[in-house]
Amino acid sequence: MIRGVIALLALAWVPAVTAETIAITGGRVLTMGPAGEISAGTVVLRDGRILSVGADVAVPADAKIIDARGKIVTPGLVASGTALGLVEVRAVEAAADRATSRNDLSAAFDAGYGLNPDSMLIPVARLGGITRAIATPAYKDRAGRELLFAGQAAAVTLDGAMLMRRGVAMVLDMGDAGAERAGGARAAQLVALRAVFADVRDYKVRRAAYDRGATRDYMLSRADLEALIPVVEGRMPLLISVRRASDIRDVLAMARTEGLKLILEGASEGWRVAGDIAAAGVPVLITPIDNTPASFEELGATLGNARRLAAAGVVIAIQGNGSHREREMRYNAGNAAANGLDRRAALAAITINPARIFGLSDRIGSLDPGKDGDVVVWDGDPLDTLARPVRVLIRGIDQPMRSRATELRDRYLPAVLSSANGEKP
Amino acid sequence: MGSVSKFLRGSGMRVLAAALSLASGVAAEQNDARGEAFPSTYRPAAAPPLAIVGATILTGTGVEIPDATLLISNGVIEAVGAELAVPEGYVRIDGRGKWVTPGIIDAHSHLGVYPSPATPSHEDGNEAVAPNTADVWAEHSVWPQDPKFRLARAGGVTTLMILPGSANLFGGRSVTLKNVPAVTTQGMKFPHAPYGLKMACGENPKRVYGSKGRSPATRMGNVAGYRKAWIDAADYARKRDKWEKTGKAGDPPKRDLQLETLAGVLKGEILVQNHCYRADEMAVMIDIAREFGFSIRTFHHANEAFKIAPLLAKEDICVATWANSWGAKMESLDGIEETAPMIHAAGGCAIIHSDDGLLIQRLGQETGVAMTAANHAGLSISRGEAIKWITANPAKAMGIADRVGTLEPGKMADVVLWSGNPFSVYALADRVWIDGVPMWDRADPRYQAPSDFLLGQPGQDFAR
Numbered sequence: 061m062i063r064g065v066i067a068l069l070a071l072a073w074v075p076a077v078t079a080e081t082i083a084i085t086g087g088r089v090l091t092m093g094p095a096g097e098i099s100a101g102t103v104v105l106r107d108g109r110i111l112s113v114g115a116d117v118a119v120p121a122d123a124k125i126i127d128a129r130g131k132i133v134t135p136g137l138v139a140s141g142t143a144l145g146l147v148e149v150r151a152v153e154a155a156a157d158r159a160t161s162r163n164d165l166s167a168a169f170d171a172g173y174g175l176n177p178d179s180m181l182i183p184v185a186r187l188g189g190i191t192r193a194i195a196t197p198a199y200k201d202r203a204g205r206e207l208l209f210a211g212q213a214a215a216v217t218l219d220g221a222m223l224m225r226r227g228v229a230m231v232l233d234m235g236d237a238g239a240e241r242a243g244g245a246r247a248a249q250l251v252a253l254r255a256v257f258a259d260v261r262d263y264k265v266r267r268a269a270y271d272r273g274a275t276r277d278y279m280l281s282r283a284d285l286e287a288l289i290p291v292v293e294g295r296m297p298l299l300i301s302v303r304r305a306s307d308i309r310d311v312l313a314m315a316r317t318e319g320l321k322l323i324l325e326g327a328s329e330g331w332r333v334a335g336d337i338a339a340a341g342v343p344v345l346i347t348p349i350d351n352t353p354a355s356f357e358e359l360g361a362t363l364g365n366a367r368r369l370a371a372a373g374v375v376i377a378i379q380g381n382g383s384h385r386e387r388e389m390r391y392n393a394g395n396a397a398a399n400g401l402d403r404r405a406a407l408a409a410i411t412i413n414p415a416r417i418f419g420l421s422d423r424i425g426s427l428d429p430g431k432d433g434d435v436v437v438w439d440g441d442p443l444d445t446l447a448r449p450v451r452v453l454i455r456g457i458d459q460p461m462r463s464r465a466t467e468l469r470d471r472y473l474p475a476v477l478s479s480a481n482g483e484k485p
Numbered sequence: 486m487g488s489v490s491k492f493l494r495g496s497g498m499r500v501l502a503a504a505l506s507l508a509s510g511v512a513a514e515q516n517d518a519r520g521e522a523f524p525s526t527y528r529p530a531a532a533p534p535l536a537i538v539g540a541t542i543l544t545g546t547g548v549e550i551p552d553a554t555l556l557i558s559n560g561v562i563e564a565v566g567a568e569l570a571v572p573e574g575y576v577r578i579d580g581r582g583k584w585v586t587p588g589i590i591d592a593h594s595h596l597g598v599y600p601s602p603a604t605p606s607h608e609d610g611n612e613a614v615a616p617n618t619a620d621v622w623a624e625h626s627v628w629p630q631d632p633k634f635r636l637a638r639a640g641g642v643t644t645l646m647i648l649p650g651s652a653n654l655f656g657g658r659s660v661t662l663k664n665v666p667a668v669t670t671q672g673m674k675f676p677h678a679p680y681g682l683k684m685a686c687g688e689n690p691k692r693v694y695g696s697k698g699r700s701p702a703t704r705m706g707n708v709a710g711y712r713k714a715w716i717d718a719a720d721y722a723r724k725r726d727k728w729e730k731t732g733k734a735g736d737p738p739k740r741d742l743q744l745e746t747l748a749g750v751l752k753g754e755i756l757v758q759n760h761c762y763r764a765d766e767m768a769v770m771i772d773i774a775r776e777f778g779f780s781i782r783t784f785h786h787a788n789e790a791f792k793i794a795p796l797l798a799k800e801d802i803c804v805a806t807w808a809n810s811w812g813a814k815m816e817s818l819d820g821i822e823e824t825a826p827m828i829h830a831a832g833g834c835a836i837i838h839s840d841d842g843l844l845i846q847r848l849g850q851e852t853g854v855a856m857t858a859a860n861h862a863g864l865s866i867s868r869g870e871a872i873k874w875i876t877a878n879p880a881k882a883m884g885i886a887d888r889v890g891t892l893e894p895g896k897m898a899d900v901v902l903w904s905g906n907p908f909s910v911y912a913l914a915d916r917v918w919i920d921g922v923p924m925w926d927r928a929d930p931r932y933q934a935p936s937d938f939l940l941g942q943p944g945q946d947f948a949r
Binding site for chain 2: 480
């Protein structure tokens with residue numbers, strides 16, 4: 061048992077390596093930035109950042125060369141709504157830190173604390189080309205105290221350092237789940253939210269009075285009220301999970317009157333109100349393979365959602381299939397492309413779009429000089445099941461191309477091969 | 486397996502026998518392991534003969550034939566090959582640039598028993614009131630209106646095994662369905678497919694019953710539960726056999742639905758479909774099967790099967806698993822992408838299954854992930870072999886390999902025409918035939934009709 065734990069730690073340990081100068085040469089570079097696509101280009105990384113990108117850039121004499129001829133080079137993928145760093149085994153309470161049931165922590169709950177950079181999920185996601193993620197909190201309701209907000213999301217780096225930026229969004233479920241928490245009705249949640257936002261605005265100008273006990277009663281704790289100030293000021297986006305077309309309209313209306321900045325998540329029926337979403341300038345995080353009428357709030361779910369939202373001018377980011385299965389994100393983007401979304405738009409939906417949506421595009425999301433050196437080299441189409449990443453770099457550092465899963469595979473593969481050979485003398 | 490295949494070939498005789506005994510008033514004494522109860526009413530419509538010409542064909546027998554022709558007549562595969570002439574009167578379908586495979590078979594589905602939308606009103610997959618509910622049959626929970634049947638059809642799935650859930654040690658009987666639109670479950674039932682018995686190892690039964698303060702609360706409790714049940718089943722089977730062998734003199738022993746199903750396993754007529762993640766637990770289950778003289782047909786999910794791949798190959802037990810799923814619970818922590826390919830490489834029967842209403846729509850892609858990962862790891866898996874994991878091998882696991890799973894002459898003409906390489910994310914099922922009858926056409930709304938449930942519902946105004 062102890063030996064197993066040590067082995068696990070040893071595996072997850074990423075030694076501190078100084079970023080060197082690296083030139084990735086000769087690949088088809090999909091920069092996802094102003095340089096567009098370069099059919100045979102070079103990407104130079106120095107001190108963890110992108111130094112230059114182009115067809116004719118000079119390769120520094122001291123550069124380590126990664127030969128990418130015949131390969132595809134993209135920015136590192138950005139997973140836009142995960143439990144990476146927060147969950148090891150979903151069904152094991154002690155290994156899950158994504159949620160709290162504390163009474164006085166909802167909006168104030170911050171996924172940027174308590175991150176585990178040694179998580180065994182991280183190498184698995186990295187082998188899917190993912191270099192950054194948004195770690196989002198989840199709900200853990202208790203009877204009699206249902207939380208309004210799940211808490212704040214954090215941007216994380218999958219290289220062992222983890223926290224990149226705190227408070228990139230405030231997470232809130234609406235629709236069926238939100239209604240359930242608010243006492244069973246959509247109207248109750250909408251009214252409660254407006255009351256909470258009014259409380260926050262009141263509190264913001266009466267902090268001293270609040271501390272003297274000289275204000276009216278607020279619905280939330282002091283910590284929660286504090287956490288919501290950037291939300292009511294429109295600085296921190298409210299990341300709202302919502303599915304039904306009419307719910308999306310209600311959310312857009314609420315954001316308009318309250319002056320909130322929005323990101324929608326889920327939005328299975330988003331295509332039905334795509335024009336409204338586009339007009340409001342609200343981005344949407346979707347799982348494009350979600351096409352079953354899984355609940356009464358998504359009877360209109362369809363594989364055409366991504367294509368139709370994008371066609372209406374909505375900025376979309378495409379999500380993976382949840383913590384352990386984030387690596388399927390690129391396949392989800394591929395499925396969106398198979399169902400009509402432009403392939404370049406599908407790649408944008410897992411790179412530059414999530415970076416922009418979460419305010420991180422100054423650092424990541426495209427291969428532009430000055431940005432962080434997050435680069436993936438693929439042996440084929442990054443959206444396809446038939447291709448794999450062959451190199452993953454984060455902040456200019458070559459990442460190990462192994463995970464606990466590949467170690468397990470390699471331990472048992474020899475026995476399989478020898479048994480197969482034994483049967484065919 | 487032997488007795489099952491014999492039964493399949495002799496099914497006509499048995500139907501006749503059933504009719505005769507019904508007439509003589511002893512219907513209640515039918516052995517329902519053999520499928521006479523709730524008989525299939527599915528009858529394929531007549532369809533003109535057709536030829537798919539110029540496609541890349543994966544036959545399901547290990548072969549990839551470029552620029553090939555497939556002939557279908559009378560609902561069965563007539564011929565497949567590279568230089569086939571198209572006979573007069575055949576509907577000609579241009580397959581150039583496209584791919585053809587046998588209809589996809591999902592060996593693990595809960596469509597209909599956990600339908601969409603999910604509501605307590607029709608979540609009927611787990612009779613989680615007792616650890617042994619071998620008496621329940623999944624077909625009595627299937628809601629044929631589940632909109633996911635159509636979505637699975639659009640993903641090329643032509644046959645699927647619907648299993649009870651894994652709350653119980655013995656969850657009940659599975660049912661094998663043809664993925665055809667029907668008002669009744671009998672209208673979807675695969676004619677004379679053998680039944681399966683869903684069993685479950687590990688965390689689920691011990692959690693469900695342990696939390697109710699009753700056995701099983703541990704894995705050793707699980708094993709005691711299986712063994713007690715098999716002791717009772719052996720006793721029941723012995724008494725029934727004795728009564729039958731002694732000229733059916735006197736009153737027959739009273740039928741017991743639970744023991745009848747277990748006895749059906751002991752006779753080899755019902756196939757054990759065992760949810761089991763861990764290698765050590767699979768080895769225990771193999772020993773239990775040996776102790777009571779039955780065989781396990783398939784381990785399902787089986788994330789750790791790669792650790793005992795040679796053993797499973799030797800025991801001829803299929804492994805139905807995923808490429809991508811792992812880690813939701815402790816028993817699935819060791820899941821890797823290459824489980825199916827490693828089973829295959831050891832000479833075993835590898836299957837990629839869905840257990841999910843989204844994954845069932847893209848089993849080819851999941852297989853592509855496993856194949857590609859394996860080839861990166863140094864295995865050498867061809868497309869011709871990999872397609873077996875979602876065609877021929879699930880057919881074997883479900884006891885219907887003599888009728889579906891490959892494009893060999895005489896088999897049911899369950900066929901998919903793909904827009905491209907079926908292991909790629911870009912492949913869409915352009916057309917699907919079941920028993921030679923068109924059942925899905927991506928370009929023709931007549932073959933895309935949603936289930937009754939979705940009629941008049943929001944958002945149904947274009948092809949989904």
